[in-house]
Amino acid sequence: MLLMNVTDIKEAQYYRERYHTDDRYYLKKLLDRMIYRCQNENDKYYGARGISVCQEWLDDSDSFVNWALNNGWRRGLVIDRIDNHLGYTPDNCRFVTVTESNQNREMWTTDPQAMTRKCKSCGKVKPLTEFHKDKTRPMGRTYRCRECRNREAREKYTRVHHPIPEQMSR
Secondary structure, three states, X not given: OOOOOHHXXXXXXXXXXXXXXOHHHHHHXXXXXXXXXXXXXXOOOOHHHOOOEOHHHHXXXXXXXXXXXXXXXXXXXXXXXXXXXXXXXXXXXXEEOHHHHHHOOHHHOEEOOOOEEEOOOOOOEEEHHHEEEOOOOHHHEEEEEHHHHHHHHXXXXXXXXXXXXXXXXX
């Protein structure tokens, strides 16, 4: 069992409280996490894709904090890159809700003007009419096209109701 002395406990409580009350401190920690993800080449969503943090923010964390406070940051919002192929720069970042950020994913790209969506399974861009209706999803459609959903349902039915003998022994 790890024992902590009173000084360590008080210091941990101080930083935990500071994280939840001091906005500037919170934003600097947010920047630290962004830099870590982008410099970690094992992170397939950031470092391995070449996503980076702009030099201005790398050199001076206060410039990021000031930018964030002047551009709509408040508790409960997350930083979001407008174009997911580009890095973290003042021109490509904004603060949005988690729901809005989740809708800005490449694999779920929807083009409202063209009325198209990229299928999560096959990766093809198809008209929205090729996706089943689902009122809980953006644009009222699912993320898998009808063809992929039907194929996956047939495969699941076959696995469950007509298993191959070698699958039964597992």
